[in-house]
Amino acid sequence: MRTEAGRGGYWHILVLIAAVLGAGLIPISIHVKPAAAATLRPGFQDELVGAFSNPMSLAAMPDGRMLVATKPGAVRVYKNGQFLQTPALSLSGKMCTSKERGLNSVAVDPDFGTAGNNYIYVYYTYKKYDVCPSEDPSNPKNPVNRVSRFVMSGDTIDASTEKVLIDNMPSPDGGHNAGDLKFGKDKYLYVTVGDGLCDYAGDSGCAGQNDAARDGNVLLGKILRITRDGAIPPDNPF
Numbered sequence: 535m536r537t538e539a540g541r542g543g544y545w546h547i548l549v550l551i552a553a554v555l556g557a558g559l560i561p562i563s564i565h566v567k568p569a570a571a572a573t574l575r576p577g578f579q580d581e582l583v584g585a586f587s588n589p590m591s592l593a594a595m596p597d598g599r600m601l602v603a604t605k606p607g608a609v610r611v612y613k614n615g616q617f618l619q620t621p622a623l624s625l626s627g628k629m630c631t632s633k634e635r636g637l638n639s640v641a642v643d644p645d646f647g648t649a650g651n652n653y654i655y656v657y658y659t660y661k662k663y664d665v666c667p668s669e670d671p672s673n674p675k676n677p678v679n680r681v682s683r684f685v686m687s688g689d690t691i692d693a694s695t696e697k698v699l700i701d702n703m704p705s706p707d708g709g710h711n712a713g714d715l716k717f718g719k720d721k722y723l724y725v726t727v728g729d730g731l732c733d734y735a736g737d738s739g740c741a742g743q744n745d746a747a748r749d750g751n752v753l754l755g756k757i758l759r760i761t762r763d764g765a766i767p768p769d770n771p772f
Contacts, residue, residue: 593640601640607627639715652685679711680703724757729755
């Protein structure tokens with residue numbers, strides 16, 4: 535997925551659809567880019583399906599719907615050719631959104647819709663201390679990043695079903711937040727965690743001088759691999 539800012543602060547979500555002759559299949563490639571003329575391969579169609587501020591992540595659902603996570607904290611549903619007006623979930627009241635913080639990713643369980651599995655996963659910056667300091671790595675009231683699982687019913691994700699899978703990942707500066715969620719073929723959830731831009735411990739520096747990724751006692755600057763319940767898979771290398 536490629537993301538770029540569009541005119542007027544809006545981001546434009548487009549869907550490229552190509553029919554495969556003789557196969558009866560319609561593969562869908564989804565990307566995010568500004569509304570502008572594009573050179574498409576033969577057989578592809580460029581169609582604007584929605585426009586709103588700060589989409590961060592797309593997740594396709596097995597029934598053809600699509601979920602879009604937005605930085606301010608809403609998960610939007612694309613269904614029957616349009617985005618529903620009411621968000622499926624809003625976490626804005628419990629989040630920090632300064633710099634790269636916010637609702638950074640959404641993922642759908644690979645077995646969604648089977649045997650009572652209606653799980654949706656999100657990565658967001660939790661306002662743990664009810665304030666959102668920014669660019670202050672030593673502040674003890676900085677927010678934290680977390681990964682949570684929710685249950686979706688119809689077009690609604692029930693906020694009361696939140697199960698926190700990973701918590702208290704420091705967000706010391708507000709930059710280098712990362713937060714992508716993807717399921718692997720092994721059906722484990724992979725989580726990218728940024729280094730926080732400036733060192734959480736205050737013993738190195740920012741950007742290239744930040745050594746948080748080398749600290750084994752903190753989850754910053756890592757790729758995590760967990761089960762759907764937040765447990766550690768037995769074959770994890772670390």
